[in-house]
Amino acid sequence: MLIPVKEKKLMDVKLGELPSWILMRDFTPKGIAGAFQRGYYRYYNKYVNVKRGGVAGISMVLAAYVLFNYCRCYKELKHERLRKYH
């Protein structure tokens, strides 16, 4: 049975069809907002919205936030590495 590329899930797409699959995704603002919403709820329902959630759910988010800020300031932090000669 031939399913058009448009409707396949990512795991079913063959490697050669990958560029066309990426290009047919919805890049309108509504589509991008939908993608963020889906991603957020996927994380939320897996790690936070559970019966016995722990500190891991929120601390992973905070660790990612720290990493993001580190990447943001890397240019200025480069000078502060522990070296003998700068």
Add this chain to the structure above:
Amino acid sequence: MNESLFTSFITPTMMGVPIVVLIIMFPSILLPSPSRLVDNRLVSIQQWLVRLTSKQMLSIHNHKGQTWALMLMSLILFIGSTNLLGLLPHSFTPTTQLSMNLGMAIPLWAGTVAIGLRYKTKTSLAHFLPQGTPFPLIPMLVIIETISLFIQPMALAVRLTANITAGHLLIHLIGGATLALMSISTITALITFTILVLLTILEFAVALIQAYVFTLLVSLYLHDNT
């Protein structure tokens, strides 16, 4: 030893300006809204805290003042979460920018003054003259009270800015000093300990939010009721 820009991490962290909006909106991700009767642990903890704080804070007001409940609670949540997130390494705290604190302080203060003037004109104008002042002192006292009224929003904004900025700066400086002194130890232990203590005290930045909202609240109370 690298003293190139030990104060370069001051507050105006000049990132590509658009990212600031994302950083300001980030705490909202950590505060999910309750949707069921019994939610997950994160939401339950936050609900409990909000209920505790709101009961404590709104007990002073009469019915009219309690219409401000949502505003005050969201204010304390925002400032609290933003300040606490600023304690993470390398992060940017929006409340260190005076512009933002002025933007929060001036409209809220003006709102309280406007409510007082509109609904209780005589009482709010009477605030300018405390009871029992000797007759010759009245003109001067009115001027002083007017000045103290107009300084309220400035004080609110500058208090928050200065406290948070000073705390962050101290952490940077003391941390840098500790690193530099690592090669000349025995003083290191002392300074590291100072950092730890300072950081713990700084985590009472949450107390600063308390101060902020409380001061705002007192002002609201005085203008609205009495």
